[in-house]
Structures are given as structure tokens and as C-alpha cells.
Amino acid sequence: MLVRDIEKSMLHAEQTGYGFGPMTISKSALVHLARRLEPGEGGQAVKLLELGGGQSTMFLSSLHRLGLLPLQVMTLEHQPSWASDLQSRADPDCVTIMRQTLKQITDEEWERVFAHPDQSARLWSKIGSPVRDSLYGHYTLRNAFYSEAHDNVPGRGTIDAMIIDGPHGNGRSLAFPLFVSALKQGAYVLIDDFDHYPFSERFGPHLPLRRMLP
Numbered sequence: 001m002l003v004r005d006i007e008k009s010m011l012h013a014e015q016t017g018y019g020f021g022p023m024t025i026s027k028s029a030l031v032h033l034a035r036r037l038e039p040g041e042g043g044q045a046v047k048l049l050e051l052g053g054g055q056s057t058m059f060l061s062s063l064h065r066l067g068l069l070p071l072q073v074m075t076l077e078h079q080p081s082w083a084s085d086l087q088s089r090a091d092p093d094c095v096t097i098m099r100q101t102l103k104q105i106t107d108e109e110w111e112r113v114f115a116h117p118d119q120s121a122r123l124w125s126k127i128g129s130p131v132r133d134s135l136y137g138h139y140t141l142r143n144a145f146y147s148e149a150h151d152n153v154p155g156r157g158t159i160d161a162m163i164i165d166g167p168h169g170n171g172r173s174l175a176f177p178l179f180v181s182a183l184k185q186g187a188y189v190l191i192d193d194f195d196h197y198p199f200s201e202r203f204g205p206h207l208p209l210r211r212m213l214p
Contacts (some may be wrong), residue, residue: 006034007063016060016089024055025124025192027163033190037069045070049159051175052166053077053086057095063092076100076146078136078167100146102136102167110143117177121150137182154182165192173199
């Protein structure tokens with residue numbers, strides 16, 4: 001995709017969204033991703049899984065709305081008001097917001113999930129305790145992830161790219177065992193705040209990904 005087209009989408013996203021600030025994924029990271037995404041055979045839409053919505057959601061929506069890149073985006077978001085506002089602003093033909101709650105697992109349960117990624121969805125449905133709504137915005141949550149993730153795993157090998165920008169805390173790493181089966185060979189993964197926790201170490205050298213860290 002041409003840089004001028006990406007810049008056009010950035011401007012449109014800022015006008016229709018929330019603007020880029022210190023809490024959003026960097027523009028350079030989104031540009032890096034957008035330049036590498038291409039429609040499938042016959043103009044088939046790029047399928048993208050986004051964990052945690054915001055200005056990045058609006059950028060993806062703008063790419064689609066302006067006719068620059070056909071996209072199908074599924075965004076998991078646990079803040080109810082934020083999810084509602086995102087859905088009202090984003091292009092409904094491109095973005096589907098899946099409202100989530102959060103749950104927290106023990107260190108032992110954490111190790112079980114990572115030890116058996118092929119069984120992670122089944123395990124996830126049976127473990128963990130709900131996180132109180134009042135704690136949803138805390139940055140120090142441990143081992144917390146989307147409670148309904150096991151119900152939102154896309155089909156095997158269907159996702160072209162994944163953006164990991166939620167929830168807060170080390171729990172973002174749980175995206176890897178839960179969603180890796182949905183990623184296509186050579187899929188791109190963009191991790192916001194990747195250096196806050198050892199997220200990238202959880203990929204492992206055997207996973208079929210092109211690592212892309214902002």
C-alpha cells in the first residue's frame with residue numbers, strides 16, 4: 001500500500017476517532033503493518049483479530065471505508081462504554097466489536113494453558129475467577145484475559161494479522177495459546193507495549209509467525 005494512502009487513512013481516522021496520543025499504538029507501528037497487508041486472491045478481505053480497541057480500530061476502519069484495503073476486523077473489548085462507542089464510530093461493514101468480561105487465573109492454571117496450546121480453548125472455559133469491573137482499568141492485573149475468548153476463536157488458519165493491545169498486564173500473553181491456531185502461515189502480530197512483559201518470548205521459535213513489534 002502506498003504511503004500517501006496510509007497517510008490519508010491516518011487523517012480520516014483522527015477526524016472520526018479519538019486521535020493518536022501516548023496511550024495509543026504508535027502511528028509508525030500501524031504504518032508498518034498496513035504496508036504489508038494485501039487483499040487475498042480475487043480481492044478477498046484481509047482478516048484481522050484485534051485485542052483491545054481504540055484509535056487503531058478507527059485506522060483499520062478508515063482503510064476499509066476509504067476503499068484502500070478490504071478488511072474484516074473482529075475486536076475484543078472489555079470496557080462496555082468504550083465498546084459501544086467504538087461500534088458506533090467504526091464502519092459496521094468492516095469492524096465487529098465483541099464485548100468481553102475479564103477473568104483471572106492462577107499461576108498453576110497459567111502454566112497448564114501454555115503447556116497444552118492445542119487444548120487451551122477447552123481449558124480456558126473451565127478455569128479462572130471473574131475480575132471485578134472496578135479493576136478493569138488497572139495496569140497491574142496478573143494473569144487476566146478475556147473470559148469469553150474460547151467462544152471467539154476464529155477458524156483454524158483464517159487470520160492474516162493480530163493486534164494485541166489488551167487487556168492490561170501480563171495476561172496479553174494468553175493470546176498466543178488461545179489464538180495461535182487461527183493464524184495463517186506467516187501471519188503478522190503487532191504487540192503494543194511489548195517490552196512491558198516478556199510477551200514475545202511466548203511465541204516460541206516453532207510458531208509460524210512474522211514477528212512485528214512496535
